[in-house]
Amino acid sequence: MIDAVVACRDGIVPMAMAMAMAMAMAVAVAMARDAADLSRSRHDGLPRLIDHWRALHAAVAVARQGSTIRAARCIHLSQPAVTRAIAMLESACGQPLFLRTTRGMVPTPQGERLVARADACMELVQRGAREALGALACRTTRGNAPERFARHLTPSRLRALLAVSGGGSESRAAEQLGLSQPAVHAALRALEQQLDVPIFYKSAAGTRLTPPGDALLLRVKQSLAELRALETELSAWTGRTRGRIVVGILPLSATIFLPRAIAAFMPKYPDMDVQVIDGTYETLVRLLRSAEIDVLAGALRRGVPHADVAAHSLFVDDLVVIANRRHPCWKKARLELADLLQWPWVAPLPETPADRLLHALFARHNLPAPSRSLCAGSPTMTLACVLQSDRLAIASRGQVLQDDHGGQIGIVPVRFAPVARRIGLLTRVLSDPAPPLAAFLDICRHTTRDLPGAEGVHATA
Numbered sequence: 001m002i003d004a005v006v007a008c009r010d011g012i013v014p015m016a017m018a019m020a021m022a023m024a025m026a027v028a029v030a031m032a033r034d035a036a037d038l039s040r041s042r043h044d045g046l047p048r049l050i051d052h053w054r055a056l057h058a059a060v061a062v063a064r065q066g067s068t069i070r071a072a073r074c075i076h077l078s079q080p081a082v083t084r085a086i087a088m089l090e091s092a093c094g095q096p097l098f099l100r101t102t103r104g105m106v107p108t109p110q111g112e113r114l115v116a117r118a119d120a121c122m123e124l125v126q127r128g129a130r131e132a133l134g135a136l137a138c139r140t141t142r143g144n145a146p147e148r149f150a151r152h153l154t155p156s157r158l159r160a161l162l163a164v165s166g167g168g169s170e171s172r173a174a175e176q177l178g179l180s181q182p183a184v185h186a187a188l189r190a191l192e193q194q195l196d197v198p199i200f201y202k203s204a205a206g207t208r209l210t211p212p213g214d215a216l217l218l219r220v221k222q223s224l225a226e227l228r229a230l231e232t233e234l235s236a237w238t239g240r241t242r243g244r245i246v247v248g249i250l251p252l253s254a255t256i257f258l259p260r261a262i263a264a265f266m267p268k269y270p271d272m273d274v275q276v277i278d279g280t281y282e283t284l285v286r287l288l289r290s291a292e293i294d295v296l297a298g299a300l301r302r303g304v305p306h307a308d309v310a311a312h313s314l315f316v317d318d319l320v321v322i323a324n325r326r327h328p329c330w331k332k333a334r335l336e337l338a339d340l341l342q343w344p345w346v347a348p349l350p351e352t353p354a355d356r357l358l359h360a361l362f363a364r365h366n367l368p369a370p371s372r373s374l375c376a377g378s379p380t381m382t383l384a385c386v387l388q389s390d391r392l393a394i395a396s397r398g399q400v401l402q403d404d405h406g407g408q409i410g411i412v413p414v415r416f417a418p419v420a421r422r423i424g425l426l427t428r429v430l431s432d433p434a435p436p437l438a439a440f441l442d443i444c445r446h447t448t449r450d451l452p453g454a455e456g457v458h459a460t461a
Helices: 016-041 048-065 067-076 079-093 109-134 146-154 154-169 170-177 180-196 210-237 254-265 283-290 336-341 351-365 378-388 397-402 435-447
Strands: 005-008 012-013 096-099 104-107 200-203 206-209 243-249 272-278 295-299 309-324 393-396 409-412 419-428
Touching: 048 067, 048 079, 048 096, 048 104, 048 109, 048 154, 048 170, 048 210, 067 079, 079 109, 104 109, 109 146, 109 180, 109 200, 109 210, 146 180, 146 200, 154 170, 154 180, 154 210, 170 180, 180 336, 210 243, 210 435, 243 283, 243 435, 254 272, 254 295, 254 309, 254 397, 254 419, 254 435, 283 309, 283 378, 283 419, 283 435, 295 435, 309 351, 309 378, 309 397, 309 435, 351 393, 378 393, 397 409, 397 419, 419 435
Parallel strands: 243 272, 243 295
Antiparallel strands: 005 012, 096 104, 200 206, 295 419, 309 393, 309 409, 309 419
16 A cells, blocks of 8 residues: 655655644744743733643643653654743743653653643643533533643633633723734634633623633633742742732731731742732632632631632631720620610621621620611721721721720620631632742741630631
């Protein structure tokens, strides 16, 4: 039998060889384009290694197969293409990732961390693809479709997904990415065709994600968090750990320990940035799951909000009633809980843990809860109202003992059963924390060991 042949500049070669050459050339062009994009995009907030998505997949294959030849067969690329991918990845990381031996290739310590993170990164995107397919009742996961989807993703499509979901329209995404609107639209359409699932839809308000798109976006953001953690780990090998930790805080109690923990952390990691943001429990949990914050500090609720979130108890704090020292309640010789209803309150926001605890406290004494005519979710605003008016409020005992505003605020001496809450941290289960984040969590634990209510409290998941 005669093999199929094709003519090329160097003569006649078998058709299979020509196809392999064409595939290698296409991959090389794609790799070069990714490298060019990397130098152009530095301020979009995304990890730099997103531009080496294909190379990361190749690195995982080489580590598993032990050589570029076997890896090339496994991921259906040519051996030269895999070799170039590893070389480009090592250049981007600035460190050797594999040891070349006569028997094949073995990951260096840096390479082992990169492979572990890259593997987790790909698995998260595959999970997102499976969940996106599963979000359609009439659609089931087709064989290795999620694996193919993760392998063939491109940086441009990832950027388009993130930019449109954040900006709410293709035009704003195009402006953010420095591209034309048709280019962004083409990237989105390619993403949908690649997964064969509708990810976006047009509305009068702009471009919105479908439920499958939301499922995919969540896992993509978690995947990018793995790349950020990887970049932090790689920078540590150079002697300077760079990166960022974003801490979300809930009202009440977090200020008892968090400032001290941050003060202890930053001298040990001077090149790490720390950002602290506040918000409602639901908002911060959503940001935690989507990897937009790294840890959530404050009062823990019963159970955990999602299976991919873990709770770590630090100490127990109780709520007390507070008033300014000019308040008429101080003139009464003996205060009962019912007496407190004659004065106005600054109530917690409805349906928050503090609000439910306040209602439960008065209900145990067969009393109505204080009026919600004025509610505040901010401890700063609550204290300001207490200081400047004759309103009562509930607050963290530890916080009041730590700062009573120069003696202007006191704990009202009314007797009732303690209203205790667990104070601690929420983290993502799916992510292995980078060393700086792990160190920050340990510092939080150490900082709270001497606080009242810390005895016997252990991390729980």
